[in-house]
Structure formats: structure tokens, C-alpha cells
Amino acid sequence: MPSLIDIRRRIRSVRNMRQITKAMKMVSASKLRRAQDRVLAARPFAESIQRMLANIAQSINEGDDASQHPLLAARPEKKILLLLITADRGLAGAFNSNLIRAAQRFLVEHKDSTVELELMGRKGRDFFRKRHKHISGEYSTLFQKVVRYEDALEIARKVIERFSKAEVDAVYLIYNGFRSVVAANLTVVRILPVEPPKEEQHIDYIYEEPPQELLAGLLPRYIENQIFRAMLESAAAEHAARMTAMEAASSNASDVLDKLTLNMNRVRQAGITREIIEIVSGAAALD
Numbered sequence: 001m002p003s004l005i006d007i008r009r010r011i012r013s014v015r016n017m018r019q020i021t022k023a024m025k026m027v028s029a030s031k032l033r034r035a036q037d038r039v040l041a042a043r044p045f046a047e048s049i050q051r052m053l054a055n056i057a058q059s060i061n062e063g064d065d066a067s068q069h070p071l072l073a074a075r076p077e078k079k080i081l082l083l084l085i086t087a088d089r090g091l092a093g094a095f096n097s098n099l100i101r102a103a104q105r106f107l108v109e110h111k112d113s114t115v116e117l118e119l120m121g122r123k124g125r126d127f128f129r130k131r132h133k134h135i136s137g138e139y140s141t142l143f144q145k146v147v148r149y150e151d152a153l154e155i156a157r158k159v160i161e162r163f164s165k166a167e168v169d170a171v172y173l174i175y176n177g178f179r180s181v182v183a184a185n186l187t188v189v190r191i192l193p194v195e196p197p198k199e200e201q202h203i204d205y206i207y208e209e210p211p212q213e214l215l216a217g218l219l220p221r222y223i224e225n226q227i228f229r230a231m232l233e234s235a236a237a238e239h240a241a242r243m244t245a246m247e248a249a250s251s252n253a254s255d256v257l258d259k260l261t262l263n264m265n266r267v268r269q270a271g272i273t274r275e276i277i278e279i280v281s282g283a284a285a286l287d
Helices: 004-059 095-109 122-128 149-164 211-286
Strands: 079-085 114-120 135-139 170-178 184-192
Touching: 004 170, 004 211, 079 095, 079 122, 079 149, 079 211, 095 114, 095 122, 095 170, 095 184, 095 211, 114 122, 114 149, 122 135, 135 149, 149 184, 149 211, 170 211, 184 211
Parallel strands: 079 114, 079 170, 114 135
Antiparallel strands: 170 184
């Protein structure tokens, strides 16, 4: 049985740990509010550009030259570029492990193709650096600050250029979408070649410019928005996962403290009882 000093030392350690987890929960809750506001603000624009792309695509006849736009070219997927968005830090429950497992499943499912990884986030980089030989890019500080559109723009331009030059035949994106504070939506989506979404209610626009030119200018913006939105969703989901994990850790620490306190009281009571017995036995021996 551990001594009273060991139990008190353990109680001090667990209490300090609980203070840390509570502080991390409060920090994540504060960051989550701002990240959630950015996600909710970005969704209407993403939906609008998606509807616009669908309507312009339906306004163009199949025989037009716009169907031959480089970003619409569908080729056999012999070379694939996979964008994996993970976090820069841990202590977020299963946030990073779920993404890494999804990327591993993707690699197994496309084992007949050459898959290159574009790793956005330190956790994904650290895992695949020694496990996958085809890594085309690493970004390890994207989520240590507020997500910037400039970072998404840089990655999108690189992806678009590689696909336009036929260096890769398809581009996929894996990330955790923000659903709620307690749940994330693991998403695997192909962003290139672009498959124009189908709009149920087609709007017949009056175009000042030819629809082909509008489509050519809209497609790169659509890719940029897809990547930027995924980064925003991932950042919000990360803060939500960390807040939930730290809340669970604080609750577990409180349970451990209760058990340790009960054990300490039992040990202390046993020591007092033993001392009383020794005193009574000594007094009886003197008689």
C-alpha cells in the first residue's frame, strides 16, 4: 500500500493537471467561437459560388470549347494528389488519428495509382514523413495562427498548375468538417477535375461576357474557395475536439482526485487506529 506522502504527492500532481486541462478547455472554447463564426460566414459564399458554377455550366452547350477547359479534363487516375489537412498540435482526442486512418485507407484503395501527398498540418507531416515516399509539399504552421486566405490561395495555385500541366490526373481532399461541438464530419472529396454541380432550379442569366469566359474565370476561384473552406472547417473542428477532450480530461481528473482522497483518508485513519492500538497495548503492558 502506498504511503500517505506518496498519495498526497499524487493528489498534487493530478490537481495541477486538472488546472491545465481546464485552462486549455477555456482557451479552445474562446478560439472555437471565433473559428465557428468564420465558418458560418464562409458557407453562404461557398454555396453561392457553387450555384453560380452550376448555372453557368448548364448554360453552355456540350459542344462548346468551354468543356475542354483544363480544370474540367477527366483523365484515368494514374497519378493522384491527396491534400490531407490535420492539426499542428495534439490533445484533441481522435481528431488527427481519424484523418490519418482515412488517408491510409485512401492509399490502400488507390494502390494501383501513384499517390502524392500534400500535407497541411504538423501531425500528418510527422506521421507520413517516414511512411510514404511521395510527398510533394509540407505546411506545418498553417493552424498556429488564424487561417489566412493567402495560404489557401498559394496551395490552390500550386494544385491548379500541376493539374493543368497533367502532372497529376486527380486531386482529392481529406479534412474534418465542422458539424457541431461534439461531432466532426470526416470528408473525402475530389476537387479536380471539377465536376460542375447540378442545379435543380436553373437560372437563365443574361451574360455581359460569354459564358465560356465566365466559367474559365470562375473555376480557379471555386478551387481556391474549396481549399479555404476546408481549412476553416478543419480549424473549427480542431478547437471543438480539443475543448471536448479537455473537458473529459478534467472530469476524469476530478474522479481520480475523489478516489485518491478517499484512499488517503483510509490510509490516514488506518495509521491513527494503529497508533491508538499501540498506545493502548503499551498501557496494558505497564499494568
